[in-house]
Amino acid sequence: MNREDPKIVKAVLIGITTVFLTVMLVLPLIYVIYTALRPGLETFIAAVTDKYALHSIYLTLIVTLMAVAVNIVFGLYTAWALTKFSFRGKKFLSTLIDLPLTVSPIIAGLIFVLTFGRQSFLYPYLNEWGIKIIFAVPGIVLATVFVTFPFISREIIPVLNAQGKDEEEAAALMGAGAFQIFRQITFPHIKWAFMYGVVLCSARAMGEFGAVSVLSGHLRGKTNTMPLYIEILYQGYDFTGAFAVSSILVVMAILILIARNLLEHRSKNKFLK
């Protein structure tokens, strides 16, 4: 056996990965920020403090917050149900959770338009109650929830599966109620996976374009989230504006990435202890 071989293989693999990531990720990211700042800081500030730009940032944050909140509840419940009980159709449900990962977001948007739009049998009732979903904020939230719902439960399920039911059963035998068991036994165990799921879910929610695009109606200052607003600016040849708002979204994504790495680091330390 030639002992040099592994070293060469190692160098080649690392080299290819680095080049690939540089071309695919680092260069474009730097270019976005560079283009946004090239016409000068004043133009940049003007572009991002534009009334519609500010509203799109605000809407993105609100939608992300709501979608994450809904998915926290949904994700915890689903993960709990799928790991602690065995029942008919469990496999089917488990597969169903992954649907948003495989279905194109644009189809997700269309599904909601069909379900809640004018042609739906639900429409007269919604109209009567004064609930507007399509081309309104609730629709955007719905679409975002749909697209991001696998993230939290998918992170938690493996951890819960690995833990088994013994600790919970032991606590239940000692008289602990369901909420006490969750708070004192289950949650400390899934805390890091849960937070990691929240981070992934937020990142995805902020950047969602396809499904939201179908449902929003692109009303400036009303239903435009950041990705939609960027698209409009870009289509209107306002490259400076598009890149300026993009750079804000990129910075938000990078912040979340840093949060993710910090969490990963902490959870590793926790397990090693």
Added chain:
Amino acid sequence: MTDIKNSKLTDSAAAGTEIEQKLQASDSAGQPYVELRHINKSFGDFKASDDVSFTVEKGSLVGLLGPSGSGKTTILRILAGLETADSGEIYINGKLVNNIPANKRGIGFVFQSYALFRYMTVFDNIAFGLRTKKAPKDEIKEKVNSLIDLVGLTGLNKRYPNQLSGGQRQRVAFARALATEPSLLLLDEPFAAIDAKVRQELRSWLKDLIQRVGITSIFVTHDQSEAIEVADQIIITNHGHVERSGSPIEIYSNPESSFVTKFIGQPTIIDNPGIFNGFSKIRESRSTAVLRPEFISVTKLNEPFRYNITSETGIVEKSFFRGGDFELKVRVHDQLLTVNRPITQERIVPGEEVRIFIRSLYLLDGDKAVTVLNDSLTAAESTYVI
């Protein structure tokens, strides 16, 4: 009392016996502390419990023994309320507990994995049940500290489970199960996860401690030496049903059923036992019998021996050193018998021809096993058979 007697007269006979049984159950003197009646439980097609019935006396230490998959753990979990029986009745202290939730049955449970709360200290683990019951703080502290002392973990209050050895974890699990003063303690394979040397030590520790606390306890094990050593009463399960129940000595010396005979002790199964000298009364040549090493004595050909007429000669094929004695594999009538020879006697080596004397054997007859003595021995001479 008279009311019930009257109603018994008016009711159907079946209902009458039921009331009678319930009356007996509520009578506190001399009744079993735990009673299972006709418990059935299936998981899909698998019958985990098949008409399981047994009783446990107050204050006794009972071992549920059986091969893996024989339904021991299911019985324990049904008793604890962690599983629901498909049919049958469970009585604890004379009370029907089928519909009483697990946490109200007054049961302490030690899991095979110990199930210690990994994000809590030793102190918090043991205090968990007391805190749930909202006991006063000083009382919890006093109680938990005395339990920590009792199980010999003084000074380890602030440790987390992953900072403890297997034996220490088991002690914590035990203390935690005892904290809420249960009336019944259930232990699922309590020694399975511990290495052999510590296991031996823990066995006698646990037996001693359970006797000191005086709590009725049931433990599950697949290890017969563990059951024999620790339990006052052994219940043997096989394929979901109870094969045999009795004291360790009773079960060991009189296994009764064919399954128990082949399961307990160190059995060697032989065919056609009638060909061995001293057992010619066994005529059926297709029968099988079970021998244990202690039923057989082995002597060198030059050593004097009393029952020469009904002994056999055989060739030693293998010899294993077991510490206090040698385990010899001796071929007699083309069958391999296992015998023990104390280290203090003259060595027998492989290839040597030896004299073999079979005192007795268990003749298997369908589900039953009967003891058959060597013709040279009368029942009075046999020290073994009761």
